[in-house]
Amino acid sequence: MTYFARTALLFDNNCLNSLVRLQCVSRARVSxxxxxxNSKTFDEKVEHQTINRLKEPEPFKNYAKQSxxxxxxxxxxxxxxxxxxxxxxxxxxxxxxxxxxxxxVTHRKPVGLTDNLAYLTxxxxxxxxxxxxxxxxxxxxxxxxxxxxxTRCIFLETVAGVPGFAAGMIRHLHSLxxxxxxxxxxxxxxxxxxxxxxxxxxxxxxxxxxxxxxxxVILTQLVFTAAFSLAYVVSPHFCHRFVGYLEEQxxxxxxxxxxxxxxxxxxxxxxxxxxxxxxxxxxxxxxxxGPGE
Numbered sequence: 001m002t003y004f005a006r007t008a009l010l011f012d013n014n015c016l017n018s019l020v021r022l023q024c025v026s027r028a029r030v031s032x033x034x035x036x037x038n039s040k041t042f043d044e045k046v047e048h049q050t051i052n053r054l055k056e057p058e059p060f061k062n063y064a065k066q067s068x069x070x071x072x073x074x075x076x077x078x079x080x081x082x083x084x085x086x087x088x089x090x091x092x093x094x095x096x097x098x099x100x101x102x103x104x105v106t107h108r109k110p111v112g113l114t115d116n117l118a119y120l121t122x123x124x125x126x127x128x129x130x131x132x133x134x135x136x137x138x139x140x141x142x143x144x145x146x147x148x149x150x151t152r153c154i155f156l157e158t159v160a161g162v163p164g165f166a167a168g169m170i171r172h173l174h175s176l177x178x179x180x181x182x183x184x185x186x187x188x189x190x191x192x193x194x195x196x197x198x199x200x201x202x203x204x205x206x207x208x209x210x211x212x213x214x215x216x217v218i219l220t221q222l223v224f225t226a227a228f229s230l231a232y233v234v235s236p237h238f239c240h241r242f243v244g245y246l247e248e249q250x251x252x253x254x255x256x257x258x259x260x261x262x263x264x265x266x267x268x269x270x271x272x273x274x275x276x277x278x279x280x281x282x283x284x285x286x287x288x289x290g291p292g293e
Contacts, residue, residue: 089198090191091292095266103269105252108244108276118241126249139256149257150207157200158217159224160250163243164193166229167236184287185278191291192271199264240279247272 110116130136133152138144168189175182209217232239247268254265274289281288 090187090194092191092195092267093270093292095263100263100266103251103255103266105248105255106272107248110241114235114238115241118238119245121242122245122249125246144257147207150203151209151213152253152257154200154203154207154209155213155217155220156250156253157196157203159220160246161193161196161200162221162225163228163239163246164189164191164196166225167232167239168193170229170232180284183284184289187291188274188278188287188289192274195267195271199267202264236283237279240275244272244275244279247275 108115110119133148135144135148135152138148168186171182171186171189174180175186228239231242250268251265251272254268277288
């Protein structure tokens with residue numbers, strides 16, 4: 001064994017001995033300090049020790065047993081204070097009164113096969129829904145009342161909340177499958193879907209649909225979600241252009257019926273711009289819309 005090898009071996013042994021001594025001293029200090037607690041303090045610490053539910057054989061039963069001592073499980077007869085519900089909505093543009101009032105009915109002229117197909121699809125859906133619901137007839141006869149307006153708005157918002165979430169889900173799965181960045185599209189799409197759902201929650205404060213209406217919503221959601229998801233897998237550009245033209249019709253609808261829904265109309269105009277912009281972009285380009293924009 002050379003001089004350098006013997007020196008290295010001696011150094012390793014010294015380090016090992018020092019480490020063992022430090023561990024022994026640390027354990028001795030811990031053992032000594034533990035004796036400083038009296039039995040009462042020690043029992044209290046054991047009693048209030050946090051239980052790792054992941055290692056418990058019956059975590060739910062043990063957790064429920066502990067929960068019996070919580071105040072909200074006790075039948076004290078006292079009034080329960082309900083905390084104000086927190087806001088969990090995603091960032092969204094807040095429109096001023098001027099912005100909401102300045103929204104105009106616009107139309108993007110279709111260019112190419114995809115645009116024309118998307119526009120024809122929306123036009124056919126709009127015509128069929130207007131005939132089925134009697135919307136155009138009621139407008140011409142002046143018989144469009146609040147009940148009919150709310151029914152139409154509630155139904156349309158249940159449909160409008162599907163595209164953003166379906167597209168966001170598909171892009172999310174695509175990003176996982178391809179192991180590539182999404183470039184921020186998912187956040188805008190999910191936020192748009194949530195915003196449409198908030199419109200629905202607003203209208204539901206004014207009217208509660210019956211069972212037949214709810215059944216129609218379920219059936220429509222099943223068919224439309226499946227069709228839109230399949231279409232987005234085949235052609236995302238078609239779907240974004242489709243939603244853009246669909247939001248054009250939403251702006252027309254809200255412009256026709258009630259001026260009190262100006263902010264809702266501004267949201268639809270924003271969605272119109274977002275989807276037409278995304279429809280022009282390459283799928284790997286960075287999302288130009290930041291949170292709240």
